[in-house]
Amino acid sequence: MQKASISESVIRRLPRYYRFLSQLEEAGIERTSSRELGVQLGLTASQIRQDLNCFGEFGQQGYGYNVSALRRQLELIIGLNKNRPAVIVGAGNLGKVIAANIDFGAYGFRLAGIFDIDRRICGSEIAGFTVQHMDTLEEFCNETEPLIAVLCIPQEAAQETADRLKDLGVKGFWNFSHCDLDADRSQVQVENVHLGDSLMTLSYRMPKDD
């Protein structure tokens, strides 16, 4: 598997394949086809085949795909079967919602700690974790070795905090701060979440005559 050669758009479609296959499996459907997947995901059958071929040989001519087997393969490819430690930095409203609502285990991670700079928040409990002060981040990282950090901090603090975490061995950032983190992709991976982009897309699609 040549990860480096797989395009960004194919990678972005993987979660959708996985979600849809999970739905099919839950509905008790055993078999599907490129055509069926394509209809559901708004792609052509040939694009589905091309996408999946990036990762291996899954379908069988004349049969299509076994839903459970393909779902399981994608699970392994995406890494959802892992149990990698994650840390949330920023225990404000957003950090709280993410701690309480994101099922990290379903994505191959486990929440291992929550940090904040505000001493008034430190010591309080969120989703079963006691919020720790940023002063103790080094110690925590040495012990727990979080693989990813979820950044829920103000934009101004994001880059500096990310650099600090990177030096502590963090390899990936799920970034909710309102900025695109500057990162050397050969060393760390960044997922910048821009909720506003989604709302802008909806705005664009609204009738123009209102």
Add this chain to the structure above:
Amino acid sequence: MQKASISESVIRRLPRYYRFLSQLEEAGIERTSSRELGVQLGLTASQIRQDLNCFGEFGQQGYGYNVSALRRQLELIIGLNKNRPAVIVGAGNLGKVIAANIDFGAYGFRLAGIFDIDRRICGSEIAGFTVQHMDTLEEFCNETEPLIAVLCIPQEAAQETADRLKDLGVKGFWNFSHCDLDADRSQVQVENVHLGDSLMTLSYRMPKDD
């Protein structure tokens, strides 16, 4: 402008163009080129030109683009200059975070009300709004005519609530419930937010040897 013919991926890139141009403008940069935009956004110069040509003639041969003018054009195209009423349905943790943290005005909307089904939450105040009970939704919609609804409710309730809001004239859904809403795109527009997809993408990109 033939909106129907513009591809999903071009539409999805519009917010990124807009954000990057806003950054350039803030930095006092007056002029940019397809090549520069391309480098920043990970696209080719020709793709940038093609994308922008979907919406009009913006650049000038040998000059490139005037940053402020192009940013302003995109603002109008996306509809960010509007002031369309939005309603949040679901005043739990997520609803609260969205009410408090999303600057609706920056996206061409204004928050007009927050609703919940739980009478213990109703009457409490969030981001300057008193949470109203779903029983009064009809009355509210008749008066305020919200154009979009932000769904922050459990998955089980999402489709039914969306149908009810659609019948009340809502034309767009920003859906944070963990499901893809079923919608006739000719009548309503749906933006399903799947934070998990983003975390899965990060999971995929993590080193495989951990």
